[in-house]
Amino acid sequence: MTPTVSASGLSLRYGGTHALDDVSLRLTPGVTGLIGPNGAGKTTLLRVLATALPADGGAFTVLGQDPATSAGRQEVRRALGYLPQTPGFHPDFTPFEFVDYVAILKELTDRGARHREVRRLLEQVDLGEVRGKRIKKLSGGMRQRVALAAALIGDPGFLVLDEPTVGLDPEQRMRFRELIAQAGEGRTVLLSTHQTEDVAMLCHRVLVMAGGRIRFDGTPAELTARAAGRVWSSTERDPGAKAGWRTGTGSFRNVGLPPVGADLLEPTLEDGYLLTLDEAEVSA
Amino acid sequence: MTWHVDAEDLRAYSQGELSPPALWSADTHLVDCAECRAVLAEVGESVDAAWERLDAELDAPRPGLFERLLVRAGVADHTARLLAATPVLRRSWLGAVVAVLVMSVLAAQSTGSVTLFLALAPLLPLAGVALSYGPVLDPTYEMAVVSPMHGFRLLMIRTVAVLAAGLALGGLATLALPGLGLRALAWLLPALALTSAGLALSARLGPVLAPALVGGAWVGLLVVADAVQAGSTLLPFTAAGQGVAAAVAALAGGLLFLVRDRFDRFQGSAA
Numbered sequence: 001m002t003p004t005v006s007a008s009g010l011s012l013r014y015g016g017t018h019a020l021d022d023v024s025l026r027l028t029p030g031v032t033g034l035i036g037p038n039g040a041g042k043t044t045l046l047r048v049l050a051t052a053l054p055a056d057g058g059a060f061t062v063l064g065q066d067p068a069t070s071a072g073r074q075e076v077r078r079a080l081g082y083l084p085q086t087p088g089f090h091p092d093f094t095p096f097e098f099v100d101y102v103a104i105l106k107e108l109t110d111r112g113a114r115h116r117e118v119r120r121l122l123e124q125v126d127l128g129e130v131r132g133k134r135i136k137k138l139s140g141g142m143r144q145r146v147a148l149a150a151a152l153i154g155d156p157g158f159l160v161l162d163e164p165t166v167g168l169d170p171e172q173r174m175r176f177r178e179l180i181a182q183a184g185e186g187r188t189v190l191l192s193t194h195q196t197e198d199v200a201m202l203c204h205r206v207l208v209m210a211g212g213r214i215r216f217d218g219t220p221a222e223l224t225a226r227a228a229g230r231v232w233s234s235t236e237r238d239p240g241a242k243a244g245w246r247t248g249t250g251s252f253r254n255v256g257l258p259p260v261g262a263d264l265l266e267p268t269l270e271d272g273y274l275l276t277l278d279e280a281e282v283s284a
Numbered sequence: 285m286t287w288h289v290d291a292e293d294l295r296a297y298s299q300g301e302l303s304p305p306a307l308w309s310a311d312t313h314l315v316d317c318a319e320c321r322a323v324l325a326e327v328g329e330s331v332d333a334a335w336e337r338l339d340a341e342l343d344a345p346r347p348g349l350f351e352r353l354l355v356r357a358g359v360a361d362h363t364a365r366l367l368a369a370t371p372v373l374r375r376s377w378l379g380a381v382v383a384v385l386v387m388s389v390l391a392a393q394s395t396g397s398v399t400l401f402l403a404l405a406p407l408l409p410l411a412g413v414a415l416s417y418g419p420v421l422d423p424t425y426e427m428a429v430v431s432p433m434h435g436f437r438l439l440m441i442r443t444v445a446v447l448a449a450g451l452a453l454g455g456l457a458t459l460a461l462p463g464l465g466l467r468a469l470a471w472l473l474p475a476l477a478l479t480s481a482g483l484a485l486s487a488r489l490g491p492v493l494a495p496a497l498v499g500g501a502w503v504g505l506l507v508v509a510d511a512v513q514a515g516s517t518l519l520p521f522t523a524a525g526q527g528v529a530a531a532v533a534a535l536a537g538g539l540l541f542l543v544r545d546r547f548d549r550f551q552g553s554a555a
Contacts, residue, residue, distance in 0.1 A: 050430045052550040070545060077432040088423025090369050092348065101369050101424070104362040105431035105438070111307070111361055150427065 001028050004158050004188035005049060007060035012044060012053065012212075019044040020055065021212035027158075031184040033199035033220075034192040035273060036209035042192045043085055043162055045209065049190065050082045050160045062158050078107070081156035085163050085192075087147035089135045095122055095146045096131040102150035121149040125179055141172030148179060159189045165198055177201055196270045208273060210280040220269050227267030227275050232258040242278045289313055289320045295327045305356055308346075363441060369424065370416050370442045381408050381450065385457040392461055398468065401461065402521055403506050405471035409450035410478040410495055410502075416442040418491030418551060429550050436544035439483070447479065470521040473529035478502055480536035487546040 003026035012020040019041050036042050047053040049060065051067045059068065063079050066072040089098055099118045108114040122131050125145040130138060135146060144164055151159060161180065165173045173195075181202055183189060193199065199206050199220055206223055208216035216223055234252045237244040241254035255271050256278075258264060289297070289310050296302040297310050314320055347355070347364070354364035385408070388401040417439050419425045429435055454475070458468045478498055486494035509519040519525045 047550060052426065052429050054549060070548070073548070074432050074434075077430055080430060082427060082430045084426040087427065088425070090423060093369070097347075097365070097368075098424075101365050102427055102431070104365055105428055105433045107432050109360075109362045111303070114362075 003028050005060065005062050005190070007049070007058065009058035010045070010048060010055045010060060011057040012048065012055050018212040020048065020058075023058070023212070023214055025207065025214060025217065027188050027190060028205075029184075029186065029188050030204040031180060031189040031191055031202045033203035033206040034190060034209060035194070035196065035199055035206065036215075037277065040209040041212040042209055044212075046160050046162050046190065046192055050080060051076050052082075076158075078154065079157045081151035081153070081159040083144075083147050083151040083159075083161045083164055085166075087143070087150075089143065089146070091134070091136045093135055094132050095127050095135060095138070095142075095149070098135060098146055099150045099153065103153045106153050108154070117153060118149075121152050124152070124182075125149045126175075139172070141168050141175065144168065144172075144176060145179065148176075148183070152183060155187075157187050159183055159187055161189065161191045163192050163194065165193060165195055196268075196273055200269045206269075208276045208280075210277055213280070215280045216276045223272040223276065224267050224269045225272070227255060227271035229264060230258060230275060231255050231265045231267045231271045232262035233265050234263070243274050287313075288317065289323075291323065291327065294320065294324050298324055298327050303361065305352075366438065366441055367445045369422075370445060378449065378453070381412070381453055384408060385453060389457050389460045398461060398464060399510075399518060401457070401468075402471045402474075402518075403503075405454045405457070406475035406478050406502065407499055408454065409447050409475045410482050410499055412446040412450050413443050413479050414482055414486070414491055414495035416446050417547075418486075420492060426550065429548070434544075435547035435549070439547050443479070443483065447476075451475070467517070467521070470526065473526050473533065474502070474520055477529040477532040477536065480533050480540060484536045484540040484543065486551075487540070487543040490551055 005025070005027035007026075008024045010020050010023040011018065021041075023041075023045060034042050034045070044053065048055050049062070051073050054068075059066070061067075062076040065075040065079070067076045090101070093101065096118055099121060100114060103114045103118055108117060119128070119131075122128050125148055127142060127145055127149065130142065135143060138146070148161075148164065151161070164180070165176055168176060177198065180189065180191060180198075184202070191198065191202065203220060206216070206218065206220050207214050208223070216226075232238070232254050234244075234254055237246075237252045238254040238256075238259070240256060240259065242256035244252050244254040247253050253265065254262075255274050293302055293306055293310060297307070297314075302310060314324065346352075347361075348368060351361075351364045351368040354367060355361050359367070384404060385401075388404045392398045392401045415421050417425070422428065428438060451472070454471065458471075461468045482495035482498040484494075485498060488494070489497065505520060506518060513519070515522075520529065
């Protein structure tokens with residue numbers, strides 16, 4: 001399958017820090033999750049792929065267009081939907097006005113066509129009823145949906161979502177996941193998140209990032225399988241474990257190299273993620 | 285009904301070519317007028333398509349006062365919306381500008397010296413333009429940067445609007461200083477020079493440091509000019525000073541054009 005995004009050797013330094021260190025990836029249609037701790041380089045990678053930041057080294061294409069040139073960058077941006085980590089809104093704008101504003105930035109200058117597109121997108125994210133209400137009076141979940149509607153203007157082939165479920169309550173998160181799943185049908189979505197649940201529920205593929213590098217690239221099942229035979233239960237926290245925490249039953253769940261005769265548990269995506277981060281720390 | 289939409293307007297409406305404010309009038313009228321709806325159905329597209337267009341227009345909230353004024357003044361509706369989203373073109377900023385100008389005019393009238401007014405007036409457009417674009421004050425900056433509209437174009441649209449507002453207010457304040465003749469306009473060229481220099485340098489130094497440095501340099505220049513003052517007028521407001529300001533404005537404008545692509549990339553903290 002021809003990848004929507006193809007990147008090789010991307011690097012970016014700030015001072016002495018490698019925000020991106022030789023990142024190569026290929027993204028295909030469907031939702032790809034990008035997980036990693038704070039400071040891993042997720043937002044920087046998203047900003048580079050969204051053409052907001054130029055990389056120091058390496059190259060990438062989006063839908064066959066090279067954003068290194070001004071003309072290529074404009075083409076990439078026409079095919080791009082971007083929801084930043086903290087989407088900002090003009091306080092006096094309504095959802096309709098805000099999405100309309102972003103539509104103008106996306107070169108939809110024909111008023112009639114633009115308004116029909118804005119209306120369609122607000123209905124799609126279930127905000128048709130509040131389209132005329134001031135954004136500052138909407139809940140956090142509704143605001144995120146306004147930003148998603150803005151990102152979906154022009155039916156972008158590549159959608160970049162930077163931690164869209166942060167700060168949402170569980171119900172809002174579920175609603176937002178449904179919208180992301182819907183948005184992922186027929187287009188390539190790169191979803192940065194802290195929540196392994198997001199990845200488990202939405203993604204056909206997952207990238208784990210730490211220290212500016214991609215530490216894992218595979219399916220969620222493959223990431224989970226990394227922890228097979230390396231998760232066990234104990235009555236006390238096992239000091240030899242890489243990570244351990246008390247569960248709802250009162251027993252401890254440990255991840256690492258189990259002692260002989262340990263009571264092994266079924267691994268989860270989170271276990272695989274923790275072990276991958278631990279291995280990244282050891283190799284750093 | 286006491287009036288009906290003109291047939292030409294209805295034809296333009298059916299083709300999606302009718303512009304505001306005539307479009308707003310037609311939208312409002314068509315909801316209540318079966319006769320015009322019937323004509324609309326005859327002149328062009330299908331009734332369903334016309335209703336869909338009408339629905340979309342009715343869903344659109346009525347633009348704010350500022351936006352409506354811009355459209356009535358002949359600004360295209362999409363440009364008016366871009367300007368309505370400019371952070372400094374809001375009442376709080378414009379109020380602050382008016383307050384500063386009123387205070388400096390009152391000071392000039394009470395002391396008989398216009399130096400404070402001439403020193404402050406060029407700083408207002410500089411600050412206004414600096415605050416109209418960038419990650420600090422524009423909440424939608426990040427979304428704007430990755431949009432197909434070139435960042436420099438958006439910057440220029442906003443700069444022209446902020447400059448126009450700032451220069452108009454400065455001009456009005458100048459009218460309150462009668463008897464000074466052309467001397468009262470001596471802030472104009474320095475204002476253009478500071479604004480264009482601030483913008484050109486912000487491509488390299490960022491939207492906060494560059495205007496701060498330019499503003500600081502202007503204040504420093506005035507302090508030095510005051511210390512070495514020979515005549516009754518500070519050097520920057522003499523004919524020679526005005527010539528230098530014009531040259532700086534032209535040079536900075538050229539430099540700004542050369543570095544325009546830098547405004548097409550994110551200028552804030554990257555992490």
